[in-house]
Amino acid sequence: MSLSLPRENVPPRRRRGGESSGLVPYLYLLPFALLFFVFVVYPVGYGFYVSMHRWDLLAETRPFVGLEYYRNLFDFSTPQAQFFWNSMRNTAFFTIVSVPLLVATALGLALLLYRPIFGRAFFRAVFFLPGVLTVSVMGILWRWMFDNQIGLVNAVRTDIFHLQPLPFLSTEGLAWIPIIVGTLWWTIGFNMTLYLAALGNISQSLYEAAEIDGATAWPKFRFITWPLLGPVTLFVFVTTVLASFQLFGQTLVITAGGPNRTTQSAIQYITEEAFTNNQFSSASAMAFMFGLVMLIFTFLQFRIMARDAREGS
Numbered sequence: 001m002s003l004s005l006p007r008e009n010v011p012p013r014r015r016r017g018g019e020s021s022g023l024v025p026y027l028y029l030l031p032f033a034l035l036f037f038v039f040v041v042y043p044v045g046y047g048f049y050v051s052m053h054r055w056d057l058l059a060e061t062r063p064f065v066g067l068e069y070y071r072n073l074f075d076f077s078t079p080q081a082q083f084f085w086n087s088m089r090n091t092a093f094f095t096i097v098s099v100p101l102l103v104a105t106a107l108g109l110a111l112l113l114y115r116p117i118f119g120r121a122f123f124r125a126v127f128f129l130p131g132v133l134t135v136s137v138m139g140i141l142w143r144w145m146f147d148n149q150i151g152l153v154n155a156v157r158t159d160i161f162h163l164q165p166l167p168f169l170s171t172e173g174l175a176w177i178p179i180i181v182g183t184l185w186w187t188i189g190f191n192m193t194l195y196l197a198a199l200g201n202i203s204q205s206l207y208e209a210a211e212i213d214g215a216t217a218w219p220k221f222r223f224i225t226w227p228l229l230g231p232v233t234l235f236v237f238v239t240t241v242l243a244s245f246q247l248f249g250q251t252l253v254i255t256a257g258g259p260n261r262t263t264q265s266a267i268q269y270i271t272e273e274a275f276t277n278n279q280f281s282s283a284s285a286m287a288f289m290f291g292l293v294m295l296i297f298t299f300l301q302f303r304i305m306a307r308d309a310r311e312g313s
Contacts, residue, residue, distance in 0.1 A: 051284035069285035080273065084286050086261060087269040088293075090251075094265070095244040098180050102240050103233065106188050110195030111225075124196070128189035135186075139253025142182035143169070146254075172262045175255045179263060183250055187243070191236050198232040199225070238301045245294060266290050 051069055053062040073081050113124050130138070145152045146168040154165035168174045202225065210220050247265040251257055257264030257272075270290065274283035 047284045047287060051281055051288060053281060055281040055284075057278070057280075065281075069282050070289070072282065073285060073289055080279075080282055080286075083261065083264075083269055084266070084273075084289075087264045087266040088290070090262065090264055091245060091247055091266045094176070094180065094247050095241060097176070098183055098244050099237065099240050101180070101184055102188060102191055102244075103236055105184065106191030106236065107195050107229075107233075109188065109192045110199060111221075113192070114196055114199045124192075127192055130186050131189045133186065135249030136253055138182060138186045139250055142178045142185075142250075143254045146178035169255055170259050172259055175259060175263050178254050179250050182254065183244075187240075191240065194232055194236055195229065198229050202228050234304070238298075241301075242294070242298070245297075 052064060052066060054065050055062050072078050073084060075081050076085075109127060113120055113127075133141075144150075146154075148154065148165065148167040148169055151165075151168070153168070157163040158165055166174060168177060206224050207220055210224060215223075246267060248267040248271075251263045251265050252268055255263045257268055261269075266286075267290070270283050270286045273279050273286060
Protein backbone atom coordinates (compact mmCIF):
# COMPACT_ATOMS: atom_id res chain seq x y z
CA MET A 1 0.00 0.00 0.00
CA SER A 2 1.58 3.28 -1.06
CA LEU A 3 1.57 6.29 1.20
CA SER A 4 0.85 9.74 -0.14
CA LEU A 5 1.11 13.12 1.50
CA PRO A 6 -1.97 15.28 1.75
CA ARG A 7 -2.20 17.60 -1.23
CA GLU A 8 -1.92 20.69 0.92
CA ASN A 9 1.48 19.48 2.30
CA VAL A 10 3.05 18.81 -1.08
CA PRO A 11 5.64 21.52 -1.83
CA PRO A 12 4.80 23.50 -4.95
CA ARG A 13 6.74 22.68 -8.08
CA ARG A 14 9.25 25.19 -9.36
CA ARG A 15 8.06 26.84 -12.51
CA ARG A 16 10.18 26.40 -15.58
CA GLY A 17 9.91 30.10 -16.27
CA GLY A 18 11.75 30.77 -13.01
CA GLU A 19 15.00 29.76 -14.64
CA SER A 20 15.08 33.15 -16.34
CA SER A 21 15.65 34.69 -12.90
CA GLY A 22 19.32 33.89 -13.45
CA LEU A 23 19.47 37.14 -15.44
CA VAL A 24 18.47 39.22 -12.44
CA PRO A 25 22.00 39.49 -10.91
CA TYR A 26 23.33 40.74 -14.25
CA LEU A 27 20.64 43.40 -14.35
CA TYR A 28 21.84 44.63 -10.96
CA LEU A 29 25.41 44.70 -12.27
CA LEU A 30 24.45 46.52 -15.47
CA PRO A 31 24.54 50.11 -14.02
CA PHE A 32 28.01 49.55 -12.59
CA ALA A 33 29.18 47.92 -15.82
CA LEU A 34 27.97 50.91 -17.83
CA LEU A 35 29.67 53.39 -15.52
CA PHE A 36 32.86 51.30 -15.53
CA PHE A 37 32.89 51.26 -19.32
CA VAL A 38 32.15 54.98 -19.69
CA PHE A 39 34.55 56.26 -17.02
CA VAL A 40 37.33 53.62 -17.09
CA VAL A 41 37.42 51.42 -20.19
CA TYR A 42 36.62 54.14 -22.73
CA PRO A 43 39.04 56.78 -21.31
CA VAL A 44 41.87 54.22 -21.11
CA GLY A 45 41.25 53.03 -24.67
CA TYR A 46 40.94 56.58 -25.97
CA GLY A 47 44.14 57.59 -24.16
CA PHE A 48 46.02 54.72 -25.78
CA TYR A 49 44.62 55.79 -29.16
CA VAL A 50 45.89 59.35 -28.54
CA SER A 51 49.35 58.06 -27.60
CA MET A 52 49.59 56.27 -30.98
CA HIS A 53 48.84 59.43 -32.99
CA ARG A 54 50.41 62.87 -33.31
CA TRP A 55 47.58 64.64 -31.55
CA ASP A 56 46.92 68.31 -32.19
CA LEU A 57 43.58 69.79 -31.20
CA LEU A 58 43.80 72.46 -33.94
CA ALA A 59 44.93 70.15 -36.74
CA GLU A 60 42.47 68.55 -39.15
CA THR A 61 44.51 65.34 -39.41
CA ARG A 62 46.23 63.40 -36.65
CA PRO A 63 48.66 60.97 -38.30
CA PHE A 64 49.35 57.56 -36.85
CA VAL A 65 52.89 57.31 -35.42
CA GLY A 66 52.76 53.95 -33.64
CA LEU A 67 55.12 53.61 -30.68
CA GLU A 68 57.10 56.76 -31.47
CA TYR A 69 56.20 58.53 -28.21
CA TYR A 70 56.96 55.41 -26.19
CA ARG A 71 60.39 55.13 -27.82
CA ASN A 72 61.01 58.80 -27.06
CA LEU A 73 60.70 58.04 -23.35
CA PHE A 74 63.87 55.96 -23.62
CA ASP A 75 65.75 58.49 -25.76
CA PHE A 76 67.50 60.54 -23.08
CA SER A 77 68.57 63.15 -25.60
CA THR A 78 64.98 64.47 -25.51
CA PRO A 79 63.82 66.73 -22.65
CA GLN A 80 60.63 64.67 -22.27
CA ALA A 81 62.59 61.54 -21.36
CA GLN A 82 64.89 63.45 -19.00
CA PHE A 83 62.07 65.25 -17.18
CA PHE A 84 59.82 62.19 -17.05
CA TRP A 85 62.39 59.83 -15.53
CA ASN A 86 63.54 62.60 -13.21
CA SER A 87 59.97 62.93 -11.96
CA MET A 88 59.76 59.15 -11.59
CA ARG A 89 62.95 59.23 -9.52
CA ASN A 90 61.47 61.98 -7.34
CA THR A 91 58.30 59.95 -6.84
CA ALA A 92 60.32 56.86 -5.93
CA PHE A 93 62.39 58.88 -3.45
CA PHE A 94 59.25 60.23 -1.78
CA THR A 95 57.80 56.71 -1.58
CA ILE A 96 60.95 55.17 -0.12
CA VAL A 97 61.23 57.86 2.56
CA SER A 98 57.58 58.40 3.46
CA VAL A 99 56.21 54.84 3.52
CA PRO A 100 58.39 53.54 6.42
CA LEU A 101 57.58 56.68 8.39
CA LEU A 102 53.86 56.37 7.74
CA VAL A 103 53.79 52.69 8.73
CA ALA A 104 56.12 52.80 11.75
CA THR A 105 54.74 56.04 13.22
CA ALA A 106 51.14 54.88 12.78
CA LEU A 107 51.96 51.62 14.56
CA GLY A 108 53.70 53.47 17.39
CA LEU A 109 50.76 55.84 17.87
CA ALA A 110 48.29 52.93 17.80
CA LEU A 111 50.26 51.05 20.47
CA LEU A 112 50.38 54.18 22.61
CA LEU A 113 46.74 55.16 22.21
CA TYR A 114 45.43 51.62 22.63
CA ARG A 115 46.51 51.70 26.27
CA PRO A 116 43.98 53.08 28.80
CA ILE A 117 45.57 56.53 29.18
CA PHE A 118 43.83 59.76 30.14
CA GLY A 119 42.34 61.58 27.13
CA ARG A 120 42.77 58.63 24.80
CA ALA A 121 39.70 59.43 22.69
CA PHE A 122 40.76 63.07 22.39
CA PHE A 123 44.23 62.23 21.12
CA ARG A 124 42.84 59.68 18.69
CA ALA A 125 40.62 62.39 17.22
CA VAL A 126 43.53 64.86 17.09
CA PHE A 127 45.64 62.51 14.98
CA PHE A 128 42.74 61.44 12.76
CA LEU A 129 41.14 64.82 12.00
CA PRO A 130 43.84 66.18 9.62
CA GLY A 131 42.86 63.43 7.19
CA VAL A 132 39.53 65.17 6.50
CA LEU A 133 41.31 68.23 5.06
CA THR A 134 41.68 68.63 1.33
CA VAL A 135 45.16 68.50 -0.17
CA SER A 136 44.98 72.19 -1.08
CA VAL A 137 44.30 73.23 2.52
CA MET A 138 47.03 70.93 3.78
CA GLY A 139 49.50 72.25 1.19
CA ILE A 140 48.82 75.92 1.93
CA LEU A 141 49.20 75.29 5.66
CA TRP A 142 52.58 73.58 5.38
CA ARG A 143 53.84 76.00 2.73
CA TRP A 144 53.17 78.82 5.17
CA MET A 145 54.79 76.97 8.07
CA PHE A 146 58.03 76.45 6.09
CA ASP A 147 58.03 79.77 4.27
CA ASN A 148 61.55 81.14 3.79
CA GLN A 149 60.81 84.47 5.50
CA ILE A 150 57.58 84.47 7.51
CA GLY A 151 57.17 80.75 8.18
CA LEU A 152 56.47 79.48 11.68
CA VAL A 153 59.46 77.12 11.60
CA ASN A 154 61.90 79.91 10.75
CA ALA A 155 60.26 82.20 13.31
CA VAL A 156 60.91 79.61 16.01
CA ARG A 157 64.51 79.20 14.81
CA THR A 158 65.26 82.91 14.91
CA ASP A 159 63.22 84.05 17.94
CA ILE A 160 63.81 81.12 20.30
CA PHE A 161 67.02 79.44 19.17
CA HIS A 162 68.61 82.54 17.59
CA LEU A 163 69.49 80.69 14.40
CA GLN A 164 69.49 81.94 10.85
CA PRO A 165 66.33 81.20 8.80
CA LEU A 166 66.61 78.37 6.31
CA PRO A 167 65.24 78.72 2.76
CA PHE A 168 63.31 75.45 2.86
CA LEU A 169 61.18 76.03 -0.23
CA SER A 170 64.02 77.19 -2.49
CA THR A 171 66.81 74.77 -1.50
CA GLU A 172 67.27 71.38 -3.11
CA GLY A 173 66.89 68.64 -0.53
CA LEU A 174 65.35 70.88 2.12
CA ALA A 175 62.24 71.33 -0.04
CA TRP A 176 61.31 67.70 0.64
CA ILE A 177 60.99 68.35 4.38
CA PRO A 178 57.63 70.21 4.32
CA ILE A 179 56.28 67.73 1.75
CA ILE A 180 57.19 64.61 3.74
CA VAL A 181 56.37 66.05 7.17
CA GLY A 182 53.09 67.50 5.90
CA THR A 183 52.09 64.20 4.30
CA LEU A 184 52.93 62.36 7.51
CA TRP A 185 50.77 64.74 9.57
CA TRP A 186 47.97 64.62 6.99
CA THR A 187 47.59 60.86 6.43
CA ILE A 188 48.91 59.09 9.51
CA GLY A 189 45.51 59.02 11.22
CA PHE A 190 44.03 56.53 8.74
CA ASN A 191 46.81 53.98 9.21
CA MET A 192 46.67 54.49 12.97
CA THR A 193 42.93 53.71 12.95
CA LEU A 194 43.54 50.47 11.05
CA TYR A 195 46.14 49.39 13.59
CA LEU A 196 43.84 50.30 16.49
CA ALA A 197 41.10 48.10 15.04
CA ALA A 198 43.58 45.24 14.58
CA LEU A 199 44.88 45.57 18.13
CA GLY A 200 41.33 45.29 19.42
CA ASN A 201 41.00 41.88 17.76
CA ILE A 202 43.99 40.36 19.61
CA SER A 203 42.87 38.22 22.52
CA GLN A 204 44.09 39.50 25.89
CA SER A 205 44.47 35.92 27.08
CA LEU A 206 47.62 35.66 24.98
CA TYR A 207 49.22 38.53 26.88
CA GLU A 208 48.07 37.11 30.21
CA ALA A 209 49.66 33.76 29.40
CA ALA A 210 52.87 35.52 28.38
CA GLU A 211 52.95 37.48 31.65
CA ILE A 212 52.59 34.25 33.61
CA ASP A 213 55.69 32.99 31.80
CA GLY A 214 57.51 36.18 32.80
CA ALA A 215 57.49 37.93 29.42
CA THR A 216 58.21 41.67 29.39
CA ALA A 217 56.86 44.31 26.99
CA TRP A 218 59.33 43.68 24.17
CA PRO A 219 58.86 39.86 23.96
CA LYS A 220 55.09 40.32 24.04
CA PHE A 221 55.28 42.74 21.14
CA ARG A 222 57.77 40.63 19.19
CA PHE A 223 56.11 37.24 19.56
CA ILE A 224 52.42 38.17 19.93
CA THR A 225 51.52 41.65 18.69
CA TRP A 226 53.73 41.92 15.64
CA PRO A 227 52.94 38.49 14.11
CA LEU A 228 49.19 38.96 14.61
CA LEU A 229 49.39 42.42 13.02
CA GLY A 230 51.01 40.93 9.91
CA PRO A 231 47.94 40.98 7.59
CA VAL A 232 47.04 44.53 8.59
CA THR A 233 50.65 45.67 8.20
CA LEU A 234 50.76 44.23 4.70
CA PHE A 235 47.50 45.99 3.80
CA VAL A 236 48.73 49.29 5.25
CA PHE A 237 52.04 48.94 3.41
CA VAL A 238 50.44 48.23 0.02
CA THR A 239 47.86 51.02 0.23
CA THR A 240 50.42 53.51 1.50
CA VAL A 241 52.87 52.72 -1.31
CA LEU A 242 50.14 53.09 -3.94
CA ALA A 243 49.03 56.39 -2.43
CA SER A 244 52.62 57.65 -2.26
CA PHE A 245 53.19 56.84 -5.93
CA GLN A 246 50.22 59.10 -6.72
CA LEU A 247 51.98 62.11 -5.20
CA PHE A 248 50.62 65.27 -6.82
CA GLY A 249 48.84 67.84 -4.71
CA GLN A 250 51.50 68.23 -2.02
CA THR A 251 54.32 69.06 -4.42
CA LEU A 252 52.06 71.22 -6.59
CA VAL A 253 50.88 73.45 -3.73
CA ILE A 254 53.92 73.47 -1.43
CA THR A 255 56.84 73.74 -3.86
CA ALA A 256 55.27 73.80 -7.34
CA GLY A 257 57.76 71.06 -8.23
CA GLY A 258 60.79 73.22 -7.48
CA PRO A 259 63.47 74.10 -6.98
CA ASN A 260 64.78 73.03 -10.39
CA ARG A 261 62.19 70.23 -10.66
CA THR A 262 63.76 68.36 -7.74
CA THR A 263 60.35 67.76 -6.11
CA GLN A 264 58.26 67.39 -9.26
CA SER A 265 56.26 64.17 -9.15
CA ALA A 266 55.48 61.96 -12.13
CA ILE A 267 51.79 62.85 -12.21
CA GLN A 268 52.65 66.53 -11.89
CA TYR A 269 54.96 66.40 -14.92
CA ILE A 270 52.44 64.38 -16.97
CA THR A 271 49.84 67.06 -16.21
CA GLU A 272 52.29 69.79 -17.23
CA GLU A 273 53.14 68.01 -20.48
CA ALA A 274 49.47 67.70 -21.41
CA PHE A 275 47.84 70.93 -20.27
CA THR A 276 50.77 73.37 -20.27
CA ASN A 277 52.84 72.14 -23.19
CA ASN A 278 49.79 70.80 -25.09
CA GLN A 279 51.67 67.58 -25.89
CA PHE A 280 48.75 65.23 -25.40
CA SER A 281 50.28 62.26 -27.23
CA SER A 282 53.50 62.42 -25.24
CA ALA A 283 51.58 62.85 -21.97
CA SER A 284 49.37 59.84 -22.80
CA ALA A 285 52.45 57.68 -23.43
CA MET A 286 53.93 58.82 -20.11
CA ALA A 287 50.67 58.04 -18.32
CA PHE A 288 50.63 54.50 -19.72
CA MET A 289 54.28 53.99 -18.79
CA PHE A 290 53.53 55.21 -15.28
CA GLY A 291 50.49 52.93 -15.13
CA LEU A 292 52.60 49.98 -16.25
CA VAL A 293 54.99 50.55 -13.36
CA MET A 294 52.05 50.68 -10.97
CA LEU A 295 50.56 47.48 -12.40
CA ILE A 296 53.85 45.62 -12.01
CA PHE A 297 54.17 46.74 -8.42
CA THR A 298 50.53 45.89 -7.65
CA PHE A 299 50.98 42.43 -9.19
CA LEU A 300 54.01 41.78 -6.99
CA GLN A 301 52.14 42.95 -3.91
CA PHE A 302 49.20 40.66 -4.66
CA ARG A 303 51.60 37.76 -5.08
CA ILE A 304 53.04 38.54 -1.66
CA MET A 305 49.55 38.79 -0.16
CA ALA A 306 48.50 35.46 -1.71
CA ARG A 307 51.63 33.74 -0.41
CA ASP A 308 51.06 35.21 3.04
CA ALA A 309 47.46 33.96 3.02
CA ARG A 310 48.54 30.45 2.03
CA GLU A 311 51.22 30.31 4.72
CA GLY A 312 48.79 31.59 7.32
CA SER A 313 46.08 29.09 6.46
